[in-house]
Amino acid sequence: MKGKKLIYYATMLVAALFALFPLFWLVTSSLKSPFEWFARPVVWIPAHPSLDSYAAIFGLPAPSITVVGGVLVPSFYAFRNSLLAAIGTTVAAVAIGYMGAYSISRYKTGGAVTYFFVLTSRMLPPVAVVIPLLVFFQTLSLVDTVEGLVLIYLGVNVAFVIWIVRGFIDDVPKEVEEAAALDGVTKWSIPFRIILPLVKGGLAASALFVFILSWTEFGIALILTQYNSTTIPVQLFKYEFGGGPALGPMAALSTLAVIPVIILGYIIQKQLVKGLSMGSIRGRR
Amino acid sequence: MANKGRTSWLRRKFGFNVLLVMPLQVILNFVLIVPFALAIYLSLTDWSPITGPWYASPIVGAQNYVSILTTERFQQAIVNTLLIVGGAVTLEFAVGLVLALAFFSWDFRGKAVFASIFLVPMMVIPAISGFTFQTIFSTQGAINDVLSRVSGTVVAVDWLHVPWSALSAVILADAWQWTPFMFLLMYAGMTALPSDPIRAARVMGASERQIFLRIMLPMLRPIITIALIIRSLEAFKIFDVPFIMTQGGPGTTTETISIFLYKFAIQFARVAWASAGAIVIFIAIVIVTLWASKPLLPKAE
Numbered sequence: 097m098k099g100k101k102l103i104y105y106a107t108m109l110v111a112a113l114f115a116l117f118p119l120f121w122l123v124t125s126s127l128k129s130p131f132e133w134f135a136r137p138v139v140w141i142p143a144h145p146s147l148d149s150y151a152a153i154f155g156l157p158a159p160s161i162t163v164v165g166g167v168l169v170p171s172f173y174a175f176r177n178s179l180l181a182a183i184g185t186t187v188a189a190v191a192i193g194y195m196g197a198y199s200i201s202r203y204k205t206g207g208a209v210t211y212f213f214v215l216t217s218r219m220l221p222p223v224a225v226v227i228p229l230l231v232f233f234q235t236l237s238l239v240d241t242v243e244g245l246v247l248i249y250l251g252v253n254v255a256f257v258i259w260i261v262r263g264f265i266d267d268v269p270k271e272v273e274e275a276a277a278l279d280g281v282t283k284w285s286i287p288f289r290i291i292l293p294l295v296k297g298g299l300a301a302s303a304l305f306v307f308i309l310s311w312t313e314f315g316i317a318l319i320l321t322q323y324n325s326t327t328i329p330v331q332l333f334k335y336e337f338g339g340g341p342a343l344g345p346m347a348a349l350s351t352l353a354v355i356p357v358i359i360l361g362y363i364i365q366k367q368l369v370k371g372l373s374m375g376s377i378r379g380r381r
Numbered sequence: 382m383a384n385k386g387r388t389s390w391l392r393r394k395f396g397f398n399v400l401l402v403m404p405l406q407v408i409l410n411f412v413l414i415v416p417f418a419l420a421i422y423l424s425l426t427d428w429s430p431i432t433g434p435w436y437a438s439p440i441v442g443a444q445n446y447v448s449i450l451t452t453e454r455f456q457q458a459i460v461n462t463l464l465i466v467g468g469a470v471t472l473e474f475a476v477g478l479v480l481a482l483a484f485f486s487w488d489f490r491g492k493a494v495f496a497s498i499f500l501v502p503m504m505v506i507p508a509i510s511g512f513t514f515q516t517i518f519s520t521q522g523a524i525n526d527v528l529s530r531v532s533g534t535v536v537a538v539d540w541l542h543v544p545w546s547a548l549s550a551v552i553l554a555d556a557w558q559w560t561p562f563m564f565l566l567m568y569a570g571m572t573a574l575p576s577d578p579i580r581a582a583r584v585m586g587a588s589e590r591q592i593f594l595r596i597m598l599p600m601l602r603p604i605i606t607i608a609l610i611i612r613s614l615e616a617f618k619i620f621d622v623p624f625i626m627t628q629g630g631p632g633t634t635t636e637t638i639s640i641f642l643y644k645f646a647i648q649f650a651r652v653a654w655a656s657a658g659a660i661v662i663f664i665a666i667v668i669v670t671l672w673a674s675k676p677l678l679p680k681a682e
Binding site: 101104105107108111112114115116117118119121122125134135136137138191192193195196198199200202203205206210213214215216217218219220221222223224225226227228229231232247248250251252254258283284287308311312314315319328329332333343346347350353354357358360361362365368369 | 396397398399401402404405408409411412413415416417419420423435480483487488489491495496497498499500501502503504505506507508509510512513514516517521522523526529530535537557561565569614615617618620621624625638639642643646647652655656659660662663666667670
């Protein structure tokens, strides 16, 4: 019995180690001083952890780092742009997606066609639409703007809201609406005043999902942002070509970009797990 | 109803349910359908941003399609993508399923903590996991260091510049990130199973292996299908991780379809030609998905 338990914990610990190792590598890299970045043998734990890499990406004095190339671009703007793009996309996607999901769940609007149409939006290779969009955006002067990014992210990610929230709405018994209608709630208010509070969990999960997807998007941002609306992943890439890899600052920027999402994910983990599994267990009905 | 006299034209013209879906339709049309239609048009021309405005380009017919389908590099990109999708999704599914089964049937404490840890990779920005794995697999990275310490000799392999190991590294990076997704779906599927058949089988003396293979697996089939389809679809578009780790190299051995299209459409400005490629790929994906995804679509009323 005891040996069995040992195997259980050993297996779980090994899996946990695999899951966390890259993060450990990232965080320790961000604390290394420049001569430890590419040292052989590898410095696993920096001897004198330094926050210089963090200072460098924000343009603060960082004595140990000779700033190279792209590091000079202040990363503050990348954070602001990523945050604006992610929040804008999340709010719009949840609002639009919720209304769509309600209509599809309760009225079967458009039947299978609408649903497949939404699903298709996840199948298009982004490059296929980005080039023609570039043509559009040039006419509308949306190239290299956060608004332009939000529009595209909305289109590519709104499917997730439908996918997750629909399962939650399907689960609300029809009687709830019938009772509300008897109480004199109009059909316009039902989705917003009656159903919305009941599917909060699903909305939170889909919001986090969309937030992560737009916070982390790389390919589209790489094409559509040159300078003004650079987001974090693109900014990271700029370091890479800034006259040689600046491992410390890159790791520092990565750490700062990843940690908030992990914390956020931890806070609403229950809803996230429920939302994702609902989407796939129930979403197909 | 009280304000019937003031109902707007929109409300009279369309039903309540249609109005609710309308913003969704508008955004999908604007961001996907119209650009896609434009991509189809462009693929029939020989337009490139350097040749002038797109509408002034003459239509050349299907010649881009013939040309791209016979291009070896494009075929290579398809093969690479299929290798990555096959390798990564298989790995994710196998590990995710085993881990979920362990979680489901083993009795140990701290499940909540372990679950939180297992979900972490999913939250990491793909571009950043690409960067992290690039440094881990680099000549001065963690893999070589561990190998050096274990073997006692200096190991300095440039993993990302050897074709087979570069491809494996890309697969591993994707698997690291998305195994949690499989684990999550499989575990959720297992906990949602009815417990009676499992208990009955156990009473009748079925072994654990029989219970898993004969009872749980068949009942899990719908969710397994969905998980596999979702992951394959997403992995098929893979761009960030291989682009950052290897830029598609060495040579074109890790060049996926998305990287190929990006390079030709954006870097080499062969927009019309690349658009033809994108449309070919899209049609292929839709056909495969329609064939495989019956469980994803709502049942006909």
